[in-house]
Amino acid sequence: MIEKERSMTAKYVVGIDLGTTNCVLAYVAIETKSPQVELLEIPQLVATSTIESRPSLPSFLYIAPEHEATSGALGLPWQREMPLAVGEYARRRGAEMPDRTVAAAKSWLCHSGVDRRQPLLPEHAPPEVAKISPVAASRRYLEHLVAAWNAKFPEAPLAQQQLVLTVPASFDAAARELTREAAIAAGLPESLVFLEEPQAAVYSWLVARGDAWRRDLSEGDRLLVCDVGGGTTDLTLIDVAEADGELELRRLAVGDHLLVGGDNMDLTLAHRVAELFAEQGVKLDAWQSVSLWHSCRDAKETLLAADAPESHRVSVLGRGSKLIGGTVTVDVPRQLAVDLLVGGFFPQCAIIDRPQRRRASGFQEIGLPYQADVAITRHLAAFLTAHAGQNDRSAAPTHVLFNGGVFKADAFRSLVLDRLGEWSPADRPVRELPGPRDLDFAVARGAAFYGWTKQQGGMRIRSGAARSYYVGIETAGLAIPGAPRPLRALCVVPFGMEEGTAVDVPSNEFGLVLGEPAHFRFFSSAVRQQDKPGALLPTIDEEQLAETDSLETMLEAGSDDAETYVPVKFQSRITELGVFELWCVSTTSDRRWKLAFSIRDDAPEAAS
Amino acid sequence: MRLWLAVRCFFKALFHADFANQCLLLLNGTPATPDPVAVAPASAPTLLKSPRNDAITLLAALQREARFVDIVNESLDGYSDAQIGAAARDVLRDCGKVLARVFALRPVLEHAEGATVQVPAGYESECYRLTGDVSREPPFAGKLMHAGWQATKCDLPTWTGSGKGALVVAPAEVQLG
Numbered sequence: 001m002i003e004k005e006r007s008m009t010a011k012y013v014v015g016i017d018l019g020t021t022n023c024v025l026a027y028v029a030i031e032t033k034s035p036q037v038e039l040l041e042i043p044q045l046v047a048t049s050t051i052e053s054r055p056s057l058p059s060f061l062y063i064a065p066e067h068e069a070t071s072g073a074l075g076l077p078w079q080r081e082m083p084l085a086v087g088e089y090a091r092r093r094g095a096e097m098p099d100r101t102v103a104a105a106k107s108w109l110c111h112s113g114v115d116r117r118q119p120l121l122p123e124h125a126p127p128e129v130a131k132i133s134p135v136a137a138s139r140r141y142l143e144h145l146v147a148a149w150n151a152k153f154p155e156a157p158l159a160q161q162q163l164v165l166t167v168p169a170s171f172d173a174a175a176r177e178l179t180r181e182a183a184i185a186a187g188l189p190e191s192l193v194f195l196e197e198p199q200a201a202v203y204s205w206l207v208a209r210g211d212a213w214r215r216d217l218s219e220g221d222r223l224l225v226c227d228v229g230g231g232t233t234d235l236t237l238i239d240v241a242e243a244d245g246e247l248e249l250r251r252l253a254v255g256d257h258l259l260v261g262g263d264n265m266d267l268t269l270a271h272r273v274a275e276l277f278a279e280q281g282v283k284l285d286a287w288q289s290v291s292l293w294h295s296c297r298d299a300k301e302t303l304l305a306a307d308a309p310e311s312h313r314v315s316v317l318g319r320g321s322k323l324i325g326g327t328v329t330v331d332v333p334r335q336l337a338v339d340l341l342v343g344g345f346f347p348q349c350a351i352i353d354r355p356q357r358r359r360a361s362g363f364q365e366i367g368l369p370y371q372a373d374v375a376i377t378r379h380l381a382a383f384l385t386a387h388a389g390q391n392d393r394s395a396a397p398t399h400v401l402f403n404g405g406v407f408k409a410d411a412f413r414s415l416v417l418d419r420l421g422e423w424s425p426a427d428r429p430v431r432e433l434p435g436p437r438d439l440d441f442a443v444a445r446g447a448a449f450y451g452w453t454k455q456q457g458g459m460r461i462r463s464g465a466a467r468s469y470y471v472g473i474e475t476a477g478l479a480i481p482g483a484p485r486p487l488r489a490l491c492v493v494p495f496g497m498e499e500g501t502a503v504d505v506p507s508n509e510f511g512l513v514l515g516e517p518a519h520f521r522f523f524s525s526a527v528r529q530q531d532k533p534g535a536l537l538p539t540i541d542e543e544q545l546a547e548t549d550s551l552e553t554m555l556e557a558g559s560d561d562a563e564t565y566v567p568v569k570f571q572s573r574i575t576e577l578g579v580f581e582l583w584c585v586s587t588t589s590d591r592r593w594k595l596a597f598s599i600r601d602d603a604p605e606a607a608s
Numbered sequence: 609m610r611l612w613l614a615v616r617c618f619f620k621a622l623f624h625a626d627f628a629n630q631c632l633l634l635l636n637g638t639p640a641t642p643d644p645v646a647v648a649p650a651s652a653p654t655l656l657k658s659p660r661n662d663a664i665t666l667l668a669a670l671q672r673e674a675r676f677v678d679i680v681n682e683s684l685d686g687y688s689d690a691q692i693g694a695a696a697r698d699v700l701r702d703c704g705k706v707l708a709r710v711f712a713l714r715p716v717l718e719h720a721e722g723a724t725v726q727v728p729a730g731y732e733s734e735c736y737r738l739t740g741d742v743s744r745e746p747p748f749a750g751k752l753m754h755a756g757w758q759a760t761k762c763d764l765p766t767w768t769g770s771g772k773g774a775l776v777v778a779p780a781e782v783q784l785g
Contacts, residue, residue: 046669046672047765049768049773050768050769051768052765073769075768177662298701315694317698321678321682322682323682324679324684324687324692325687492649513764
């Protein structure tokens with residue numbers, strides 16, 4: 001009912017891309033027949049006492065020392081005094097003051113090895129800095145967007161609009177739950193829905209393409225969405241099918257969360273170029289290293305271009321006001337960049353190759369579980385092989401939709417297409433989808449358009465749960481002292497389970513003790529698409545099942561409970577808003593208990 | 609009531625210079641002293657009118673993002689062209705990015721230079737600079753020597769500071785500890 005009322009007062013559908021490195025907000029009027037998706041210009045601090053509106057808000061947070069915060073120099077149009085800054089100024093301060101700057105909070109959100117409600121960031125902050133949790137940092141970015149929106153549309157506050165928030169396709173149920181928590185705390189409406197980022201990119205392509213897309217794709221085609229952002233890689237396969245004479249898009253599979261992106265490439269090149277400087281006897285300080293990193297972003301695009309010069313001059317400007325005199329330069333040969341970047345990130349490999357377990361090249365920081373193998377092509381090969389169905393000629397896609405800033409460089413698009421071409425059968429060529437590319441803003445735009453189609457009707461991608469989920473069940477039998485009981489996995493959510501549905505999981509009964517917390521280990525799989533609810537896997541194969549945050553509930557004992565032991569079965573639900581719920585349902589009464597994620601430090605348990 | 613007020617004002621204005629000045633301001637329709645509460649935005653979350661000249665704000669942006677002020681203030685004596693080029697390449701690229709973002713510059717005429725273009729009758733002299741035989745009457749046809757530039761927007765940052773900072777193009781950078 002509330003749902004209905006809200007949709008009656010909402011004037012806009014708003015799509016928010018809460019990105020690892022940038023946030024974008026797009027919106028479209030609900031009551032329109034021809035949707036025009038606009039981007040919100042976001043006022044933000046770009047320097048002390050300087051406000052500028054930009055279409056994206058860098059996802060950085062700078063915790064200012066008190067003397068800076070109280071000076072009012074971090075004030076925003078809607079709040080005079082701010083203890084911290086988000087956006088462009090925070091990003092710039094991050095280069096000079098990494099100890100006080102939070103970056104990549106989103107990558108921490110899906111890091112189930114730590115308690116993401118605890119103040120962990122900035123990771124290396126000195127003790128006098130008040131740290132902030134990954135959830136709170138995400139909330140701050142969203143609060144800024146809410147304030148910016150409400151300043152522009154005081155008559156239509158964001159809390160009353162239809163909201164679509166995008167998450168990586170690879171985000172598991174716990175990471176989604178935390179994102180939702182941050183969003184609600186920031187003042188977004190409870191009715192917000194989630195959309196997977198690669199799907200959002202497809203919706204953006206659909207709105208840009210209009211009806212022409214029905215000529216671009218045909219039945220039997222398979223679309224790969226290849227989304228490589230600053231810090232993450234997100235892969236999705238979408239099949240084109242025909243139903244009732246109409247083309248239909250079905251999301252087939254999503255990849256795992258890969259912490260490798262464009263920033264790794266820039267850093268890798270910067271690291272090598274810093275060595276070239278060192279060979280000349282030039283030692284770069286921390287400030288110059290950041291400057292070099294930015295120069296290397298341009299250098300990598302120049303050096304990998306089709307008509308690339310044999311070498312490219314990289315300069316680091318002098319820091320003081322004597323700029324020319326302090327500038328140092330080095331010539332970076334093309335071959336060096338090709339070896340490092342193509343060899344490291346897009347190497348030739350066979351479709352049967354797998355990512356290496358041990359780190360091969362590239363940068364690594366402590367903390368986040370960065371990918372051991374930065375070769376995007378090997379991850380791509382593993383993803384496509386995992387989802388080649390039985391009797392399927394090949395999982396090879398026929399079309400590719402690129403997303404993410406990395407693909408502004410022609411070279412990286414060509415590299416991906418070349419590798420896919422090598423794996424494809426000769427009669428099944430692969431090509432990029434036609435139409436304009438909108439690599440930075442497609443996700444937010446697509447999210448807004450998706451929300452509009454929910455209201456007004458239009459092309460929808462059929463999806464459902466992107467992963468199957470399992471509860472860990474200890475096997476019965478004689479206990480062996482000192483050895484944990486072997487664990488089996490009970491499937492509670494099948495792949496593709498649709499929103500707004502519930503499943504009673506067929507299984508034996510489980511006995512739970514009243515008055516004590518019940519605790520279950522919880523796993524997800526992006527590759528076991530065939531498991532039905534109630535399927536019991538005899539062992540936990542780490543290649544296929546990834547452990548996520550455990551689930552728990554407190555079973556309160558009623559005063560008139562004669563029994564202390566309740567037999568239960570599981571029921572799983574995915575709400576209309578895409579929120580996952582798992583319930584323990586008593587088989588002897590009508591009582592039921594909802595399990596909640598215990599987002600705390602499970603690392604030792606996960607390791608055991 | 610008003611009569612009594614008028615009488616009081618008469619005498620007070622006669623004997624107190626300050627009061628007389630304030631009466632004058634009131635009569636001229638200007639508030640005697642700016643009300644600090646009225647000046648501050650009540651609840652409006654709109655951008656404040658910047659107390660500094662926009663030219664400084666633009667210069668600050670060019671310096672912050674492209675080191676423009678540094679390079680034009682540096683003596684070129686003693687540097688080779690290669691040294692100057694190495695620094696200028698980055699500065700020019702970044703200046704271009706700032707100008708593109710703030711002004712989104714476009715040519716006034718979307719023709720290739722060297723092409724023949726029409727200058728309409730009643731043209732605006734701000735948009736065209738004519739050379740050669742200008743004694744005839746418009747419209748004209750002529751060869752485009754320079755396509756011109758025009759801003760399609762002007763989205764300067766807003767400065768919210770006060771006092772001395774209004775003239776600061778780039779703050780002094782001090783490393784502590």
